[in-house]
Amino acid sequence: MKYQTLFTPIQIGKLTLKNRFAMAPMGPLGLGDSEGGWNQRGIDYYTRRAQGGTGLIITGVTFSDCEVETQSMPNCPNSTYNPVHFVRTSREMTERVHAYGAKIFLQMSGGFGRVTIPTNLGEFPPVAPSPIPHRWLDKTCRELTRDEIHKIIESFGKGAFNAKRAGFDGVEIHAVHEGYLIDQFAIAFFNHRTDEYGGSLENRLRFAKEIREEIAKTCGWDFPVAVRFSPKSMLKDWRKGALPNEEFEEKGRDLEEGLQTAKLLEAYGYDALDVDVGCYDAWWWNHPPMYMEKGPYRKYAKLVKEIVKVPVFMAGRMDTPEMAESCVKDGTCDVISLGRPLLADPDYVKKLRTNHVCEIRPCISCQEGCMGRIQTYSMINCAVNPQAARERVTAYEPVARKKRVLIAGGGVAGCEAARVLAERGHEPVLYEASERLGGNLLPGGAPAFKEDDLQLVKWYENELERLRVPVYLNTRVTKEMVLESDCDAVIVATGSRPKMFSLGDDEKVYCAEQVLMNQKDPGDRVVVVGGGLVGCEMALDLAQKGKKVTILEALPKIMAVNGPICSANKEMLEELLPFHGVNIICNAKVTGFKDGAVSYETAGKAEKLDTDSVILSVGYRSADELYHELEFDVADLYLLGDAGKVSNIMYAIWDAFEVANHI
Template identity: 55%
Template sequence: MNPVSFIKTASQMTERVHAYDSKIFLQLTAGFGRVAIPAILRGEAVAPSPIENFWNPKIMCRELTTEEVETIVKKFAEAAVIAKMSGFDGVEIHAVHEGYLLDQFTIALFNKRTDKYGGDLMGRLRFPIEIVQAIKKACGDDFPVSLRYSVKSYIKGIRQGGLAEEEFTELGRDIDEGLEAAKILEEAGYDAFNADAGTYDSWYWNHPPMYQKKGLYLPLTEKLKKVVNVPVLVAGRMEDPELASSALEEGKADAIVIGRGLLADPQLPNKIKSGKVDDIRPCLGCHDGCMGRIAQVKPLCCAVNPQVGREAEYGVKPAEKTKNVMVIGGGVAGMEAARICASRGHKVSLYEKGDTLGGVLLAAGVPDFKKDDIRLVHWYEKQLKDLKVDVYLNTEVTKELVDEINPDVVVVATGSTPKQLNIPGIERTLQATDVLLGKKKVGDKVVVIGGGLVGCELALWLAKQGKKVIIVEILKDILSAGMPIPHMNSEMLKDLLKFYNVEIRTNTSIAAVNDTGAVVKTETGEEIIAADSVIMAIGYDPDNRLYKQIAPYKAETYLLGDARKVQNIMNAIWDAYEVARNI
């Protein structure tokens, strides 16, 4: 974009932000380097040294010349001047973080240069040092420059991250070098560190899924705070108000950065300020609506908040005509449909055959790494109560009951039922949901049939309890069927399964179950896997029986959630939102 055009448009935004007595920084980046996606490359790939492209090893990156690096430094200064003229209060350099080009220059594993931008730590830091010095010279010492900074790389191997639970040799920037580099960068002129950990090789550190602990960077920022005098900002699943407050009070950070939490609930800060913490819609750490969407070349949004980023054209408006809406099913789709209909002014009644709302989320949220699923259920319960939705538990709806009530609109969200296999001994097996909910006891040796997301998370949960777990998957790889799973989630789950010694049998199918365990078929024949318990996690079928009875006789009847198509939480919420906002 032409600098003049940028200043004209960006200044309108900064002026509006300043009206609220807020500050706004602009991120400036040096680019991707070895981690550039081949499809977006224009010309040849470049990097600090001749190294393989992260995504395609067949692509060899060309080493940037000294003059090219010096030109990039000048461009940073020019961009900072434009940012200042546009009204930005400062800039953040992106980044000595996540393994982007600038970070690659600072890490010996990727930087084999022999000029002034290589060699020892000072040489490898020269690129970001010259950037901040050039910006300060161009914009003045009082123009703040923050640095997005990974304190530790967590590189176990090329394209292989290291878990917090395991001991491994750090191939990237270890904690000692990370702290030493921070002191040098502060001395060079950086005014703040927006700190985290990880690289593309350990992507589940930079983009932590639900399997990472909340506040995962705090042990690192606590150490960083002790060696630098400038502010330290920290993100990383920090949307929990108590966690964020304690981090500040204990001196582990100077400011809290929230990203995905604000997609889930843009009003999060205001709700904390007004004491309405129970009204904060939780982020699930799923990546399905944000990073997962980006990977699929789709607009960024949020799994639990379908309107975020497009509120003006996709928000909720009051209904033109009030209707009596009957929602059948208290899972996430039914709850979202009831919430949106009620918020638009409809009279809503919600019927659930069980004794509590939540549907499959009640089982999904049992493992320690999925507790936010339960938080989402509690959030819906409060929203429905505040909206005065009539909730009827322990009520199984029939066509006769629908006829008796005679609502204007019927929303059927009756969920799904576990898939069944016709094999000998099937009655000996357990269902994944029954195990998670504690309805069935599990022995010490367990075979999980199905290597999808449910089966793998169940296996991890059981393995963390000390059980010996074997996953049997008919396909050539686990996590390969069903809805797409964001890269950072699938990679971390696979690494955790390996760390907790979960055995994985692919290209293997279940043939029978007997009193000794599971009889499976492999490429070489049949064998018996000894087990105390065999658990089925092969997926679900839509339960749309009631819908088929009602739809022919009730003009305005909708089918939602797993009852329509078994997908994931995001699709259930999004479909319910779309339908309910138009009733």
Template identity: 45%
Template sequence: MTSHFTHLFSPLQIGPVEIPNRIAMMPMGVFSPRLLSPETVAYTKEGADYYIARAKGGTGLIITGLMPVVDNMGFCILSNPEGYVKDMKYLMDGVHETGSKVFVQLTSLTGRANHGLTGICPAPAPIQNVWDPTKIDRGMSKEEIKQYVENFAKGAKLVQEAGGDGVEIHAVHEGYLLDQFVISFFNRRTDEYGGSLENRLRIIKEIVEAIKAACGQDFPVSMRYSVKSYVKDFNRGAIPGEEFEEKGRDYEESLIVAKKMEEFGYDMLNCDNGSYDSWFWAHPPMYMPKACNLEDVMKVKEVVSIPVACAGRFDEPDLADRVIAEGKLDIMGMGRPLLADPEAPNKYVEGRLADVRPCIYCHQGCLGRIFQGKDISCAVNPACGREKSYALTPAETKKRILVIGGGIGGMEAARVAAIRGHEVHLFEKTDQLGGVFVAAATPDFKEDDRQLLAWYKKQMADLKVHVQLNTEITEAQTTNYDEIFVATGAVERRLNTPGFDGDHVTYAIEALREKEITGTHVVIVGGGLTGCEIAYDLAKKGKKVTIIEASETILNAFGLSAANYNMMMELLDYYQVTVIKNAVVDRYEAGIAYVTETVKNYPNVANRAQHMFALGTQGLPKPHEIPADDIVVSIGYTSDDALYKAIEADHVHLIGDAKKPTNVMDAIWAAYEEAMHA
């Protein structure tokens, strides 16, 4: 078999450790009790299997999710040393059997980026909290700094005893505690750990020296490193291409820091960009460019001789192979793409790129679930984090299965049923597969959504699902099937607002798929995720856009990651989209949207009144007359479950938007879980 991407799949030395190829799994946290033992803080067998599956899939280096060296979050690597070493051997042995290597990421935690733990996770010096700027996080004492350094060394020694190949220090990256020490904008200390760059780097130097003293010079230590902060101010991040004054780490200082870390003894720099103030650089949503950090990371490679990795929407093996061949990078770092498809590296080397299930950079199954206290998983791969319990097995009895509706949920049900060996017939009433996801995937920043559609269509063909388009199934046609999956989708909600029956009023699906919005002034009715994405897309094209939202907040989508939320808010601000909340359109007439906003006396950030006078419980009506050459309505969907109700029975399964309009993750997961047992 011919090996594709020969440079990407060549070995690499990190210190004395050789990894078999240049693909590394970026740390994707596993914190839930099912995956991380509360007793030993080692990964349970299910948690280890999550990592082992990626090693079996061809990933050369597994870097586990962060493990605290201090007990500020209720668990710490030092809590049960004997138990940790004993239980981690299952993970180490499982990865090593594949030929891959394991680094464990050790962390000093969050500093000012702590969420709900103000005062527990100290910052370098007193400074405002990221999530609640009215709170001030306390500064660390020198005694605490010394203890943190010692704990890093002790934690690294445990990793070594457990069979780990190295550790990664978390992190001069993403605005975490160590990053706050290094950046003068955050570090207000006046002792030997603050002030000059040498002082601000002191703790970074002491950590690697302590680890090398404990574990030996031949034990590799990687540093997670953000090249540039992209911080405009506290809680404000810069978007790509924006001109701004860097308040965090700029290029000039970054290259000095990178060289210093090599001098200190670090064996690898695992690089990206950003801070919690600009979180969308470290966790790039679909609005960020592909390989968004690569140009910056290659600057680091020019000044150091140790291996350099790059992460951040980096899922193009041809690009990775080229820059590695040119000596501009050493390692392709992937996090979420390996959750979506743990076999991606094997498919790369075999040249089967069209078979790779793409990450759509939604953050719903990974970050979204982590911060809800749930197991890590993936929106497009329900078996992520449940590799054995959710494995698809051949059905004992082969059945004849009908899938009604060819949207994402319908195709997932058909895919799973076909893999299990059933005969699957899928009927779609339109002329193409994809359902409403076809419209959702049309903006230029949704290339991964379009790739997911292409992947599903290929699955239908490869698995020999009998697909028939332009066919609307009736109740009479649903007989003679052992199992039926009804995935008839949803219809858009409509408004009876006066004037909304005219040619210049469009609903979201039509606006996305078919109708070109030609006017200059556009009003978007509905500030949910779809409405905001349409507003951003139009504003980027030069339109003057106003969002009218009936509720008190926009982007109120369950599971939406703060990285996606914050970037969309920055984009709306950058492109000067006007947002009016607590407002409705009363009528649309002669190119004017007549809007009533209800002004309420909400407190400001200091929890004090925003207005000079009380407004009463009903608020104060405030009229607006907004120029609107076009109006786009995006107010959600209503389930189309009429056929299901007509044929409801034990062998009939209602899935996707036909059951409840939500998001791609819910549609895929429900379809998978129903079909895996059919």
């Protein structure tokens, strides 16, 4: 067996896990009910990951405190809000999870403190160890009293007891990580207290220590308790995070204190350390976007592993099987935590165990379906897997009568439609005008940091071959082809075309796709017109290749109309651009290009900028002509992807799934 190391058992205290994979905790927004229990979506969601072979399920964050930092319901489950109901709904979930040989931990939070997301959680002013600035709001947090600290600690004991009754195999404490409330107590930059919960490192960790002791009182020391732990904060200042390879002065927890903290947490009786890096002010570390390398926590987890005897968990873009296996083999960590990869494919572990790696649907680290939707809509989903956290309502519909469906366009919408139709038992036939499937994923995946976009294209190619879907490349569908076919339904997914306009000397004016696909050489000095997501990512790619790049954006800020983009992605990209020397000029209206100079207006002044080329990245127009040609001739006719409305990968996949699942 190729990845046998990853399928050896491991002990967490006296608990045995069947393999080295855990489902990393991700916010269970939309998975709880108004009484603090789990709704059917939540039960199905976690059970599905257990069914896929994951050894340990760690739920998203739940609460036990009902007095100090109150939450709006339904939001996240709460183990003490209505104990009978919590135990009842949890018991249904844990029994189903256990049927698949998996174990399950309840992640319990001490609260958000200064990092409460305003759209999700709601009493203001927020609390904190000391009167310090809030992460998102221009407010000063209220200092917690000692009595309030004690109430939170007591609630952990009660909540853990309810979790044990409900069949959970252990709990994970959230968190001495990411700058949440317990972490704010642990870090001197946030904690200015002069009582027994402030000052020395031991005092700042007293909160975490007393939580472990309280759980032991109610559940016994044999009940496993892990802790989420960040050995380094990557904090430059309030609301300012450090980038990879950036030299900076650590204002949060530095690595020396982080390793001391690891030893103390072990001494306090924690049975495992679940390691990541970062804080809310450097959010891209805790929720690494595609701009972050794979496995960014490896060197930190290894340092922790070398000084503790308890098992070390590690997440963070660990979806490459070879990397995962090497980390377990070389002692970087004991357990690989998969978060977003298990959103994208709940059968990741099963497919890896049976050496069907090419069938694993890749996470593309876009965070549009998960963190972006958590922040904006208080619900967790997945851009590339429409069934994630909607398992029951998006189950494949049974086919009453097999239909032949013609699909025009082999971009992501056309591929997803063909895949779903074939899975259900229909007979899709797909036509693509170019020489390869993928559509806008091909130029979009051209930058080195977008490699997983191209992996998604490969996955679709493999899936359509596995499902024996006929695919005809270099074939443009016409109205006559459709009318002469014997198809029962038609899906038009013909994509979009980049918007172009004349700037005068157009010989050196290109669209983004031409440069990304290496069809045109932009030279050494490049002006990108348009600071949306495509323009910014292209500018970063060119800058990393040594080009001198300027972005001219007509709006007051870049990426103003994209969304919902996870703050981790957006903020990291905003920081990376100037870090790599990209010059950004907003409120700039481009007026022409002549004799090697771009003309533009800003603040009422006419300006010029010398450049070797101009790249237009100002959006796309739907290529919907075929649909309108067929509109009054075909009854079962559907318009999907950019051909219907220029949007993002998520909506192309989701809309295609919805339509294809109901034909």
